[in-house]
Amino acid sequence: MSDLKRCSWLVSSLGATVVAANLAVAGSQIPNLQPFPNSSGAARTFSAQGQVDTANPFFQSLGSNGRACVTCHDPSTGWSITPRLVQARFNATGGLDPLFRTNDGTNSPNADMSTVSARRESCSMLIERGLIRVGIGVPANAEFELAGVDDPYGYASSSQLSLFRRPLPTANLRFLSAVMWDGRETQLDPSNPDETLAINLRASLLHQANGATVGHAQAAAPLTPQQRQQIVDFQMGLTTAQTDDESVRQLDAAGGKGGTMRLLHQPFFLGINDPLGHNPSGAPFNPRAFTLFDGWKGSSDPQRQSVLRGQELFNSKPIRMSGVAGLNDDLNVPEIVGTCTTCHDTPNVGNHSAIAPLDIGVSDASRRTPDMPLYTLRHRVTGAEIQTTDPGRALITGKWKDVGRFKGPILRSLAARAPYFHNGLAADLGEAVDFYDTRFGIGFTAQERADMVAFLKAL
Numbered sequence: 001m002s003d004l005k006r007c008s009w010l011v012s013s014l015g016a017t018v019v020a021a022n023l024a025v026a027g028s029q030i031p032n033l034q035p036f037p038n039s040s041g042a043a044r045t046f047s048a049q050g051q052v053d054t055a056n057p058f059f060q061s062l063g064s065n066g067r068a069c070v071t072c073h074d075p076s077t078g079w080s081i082t083p084r085l086v087q088a089r090f091n092a093t094g095g096l097d098p099l100f101r102t103n104d105g106t107n108s109p110n111a112d113m114s115t116v117s118a119r120r121e122s123c124s125m126l127i128e129r130g131l132i133r134v135g136i137g138v139p140a141n142a143e144f145e146l147a148g149v150d151d152p153y154g155y156a157s158s159s160q161l162s163l164f165r166r167p168l169p170t171a172n173l174r175f176l177s178a179v180m181w182d183g184r185e186t187q188l189d190p191s192n193p194d195e196t197l198a199i200n201l202r203a204s205l206l207h208q209a210n211g212a213t214v215g216h217a218q219a220a221a222p223l224t225p226q227q228r229q230q231i232v233d234f235q236m237g238l239t240t241a242q243t244d245d246e247s248v249r250q251l252d253a254a255g256g257k258g259g260t261m262r263l264l265h266q267p268f269f270l271g272i273n274d275p276l277g278h279n280p281s282g283a284p285f286n287p288r289a290f291t292l293f294d295g296w297k298g299s300s301d302p303q304r305q306s307v308l309r310g311q312e313l314f315n316s317k318p319i320r321m322s323g324v325a326g327l328n329d330d331l332n333v334p335e336i337v338g339t340c341t342t343c344h345d346t347p348n349v350g351n352h353s354a355i356a357p358l359d360i361g362v363s364d365a366s367r368r369t370p371d372m373p374l375y376t377l378r379h380r381v382t383g384a385e386i387q388t389t390d391p392g393r394a395l396i397t398g399k400w401k402d403v404g405r406f407k408g409p410i411l412r413s414l415a416a417r418a419p420y421f422h423n424g425l426a427a428d429l430g431e432a433v434d435f436y437d438t439r440f441g442i443g444f445t446a447q448e449r450a451d452m453v454a455f456l457k458a459l
Ligand code: HEC
Pocket: 058, 067, 068, 069, 070, 071, 072, 073, 104, 132, 134, 165, 166, 167, 168, 169, 170, 176, 178, 179, 180, 181, 182, 205, 208, 209, 210, 212, 213, 216, 217, 231
C-alpha cells in the first residue's frame, strides 16, 4: 500500500496512542468502533456501555505508583501493550512513566533507575519485548524443587522466580475458560461436576482486579467491592477484533464475517467445541472451528482468497502432535493427528473452550534466548530434572506434570498486539507459524505460510 493511501485511510499508530492517552487523562470517552491502526490495518472495540468510558476506574490510578489498568492494557494495542507503545512512552518520559516501576516493569526489583540510560537498560525486557516480570515462588508442597537458577538479572530464587510474560488482552473476556496464562486467577464453581467447565468467570475477574491493583499498582488497601464491579463490568462489555485489513479492506464486507460486530454476536458456552468430550451439549468436536471467511468462496479477489485458504489450513491442515503435556500424557496417546483447531477450538474465537493447560514447548530450554532466566527443576522423589524459562501452571499446582503448561489464548485482534506467546517468543505472526512448523514438523510451503499469516492478521 502506498504511503498516501495509508495516510488517507488511517492516522499513524503513534498518533492514535497519544490520542487515547489524552482522552484518558481528560476523562472523556473513546467512541465505539473508533479505529486503532496497527501494522496490517486497524482494530476496533465495541463497548456494551455505549462508549469506552475512560472515567471507569480501569483508567484511574488506584494504587500508590501512578499506574492504572490501562497502563498495561491499552485500547490502542488490543488491550495489551506492544514494544512500540512502550518505547514511545519511554522516550516521551525518559523512562519515568509509571509503567517503568521496579516491582514488575524492570528486569529485577533491584534495578538501577538513576539515569535515563540506566533505566533503559533496566527495563530492557519491557522495552524490547513488551514483557512484565511476574514473580511467583515454588509452592511449599511442590513435587519439585528449584535446583538451579541462571538469571541474567541476578534476582530470581525459589521464593520468587522472575517470569517474563505478555499482558493478556482485557477484552473478549466472556469467552474465557481460564484467567491468566497459568490459570492462577481461575475461580471454580464447586457445584459444577465437570471441573474443566467450572470457571466462575465473574468471581475470577473480581478477584483478579483486586490482585492487579495490589500487585501491579502497589495499592496499600484493597479495592472497594464497587470499584471491582465497575472494572469487571467495563471489561466484560468490551469486544475487540481486527476490522480493517490493508489488503482485503473491510473484514465483514462481501460475505466476510470478520470484525468486531460479528464477534459481538458469536454464540459461546463453556466446552462449546471441546475435542476431549466435555461439550455439555453432547455435540461432537467440529474441527472447522473458523467459518468467518466462508462467504469469500468464489471471490475473485486474490487477497480474500489468501485469507480463506489460511482459514482452511487452520481448520484442516494435519498436525502430528506428540510430547504435548496436557494432551498426549493425559489421554495416554503418544501421537494425535489434529489441526490448529484441536487446541484453538472455540468457534471463531480460538481459545480452548474448556480448561486445558498445555505444554507446546514455548518455555523449553531449547528455545531460551540469552535475555531470559533459565530454571532447573528437580523432582523431589525421582531426581529427574527439567530446564525451563517458565514452569507455568506447575508453580500454581506444585505438580511436576504441569511444568511448561499454559492456556491457549483468544486469537482475535492479534495484529494489534505482537509479540506472541506468553513470553513474546514470536516477534510477529510469521514467527508464530514458524514455531508450529518446527515444533510439529508440519511442512508449510511458503504459500501456505503466507496464507496462514493473512488469516491470523484478519482475526
Ligand atoms: C504492569 C502491567 C499491568 C497492569 C498495571 C495491569 N495488568 Fe493485567 N495483566 C498483566 C500481565 C503481565 C498479565 C498476564 C500475567 C500472567 O498471566 O501471568 C495480565 C493479565 C490480566 C488479565 C487476564 C486476562 C486473561 O485472558 O486471562 C486480566 C483480566 C487483567 N490483566 C486485568 C487487569 C486489571 C483489571 C488491571 C487493573 C486493576 C490490570 N490488569 C493491571 C499486566 C498488567
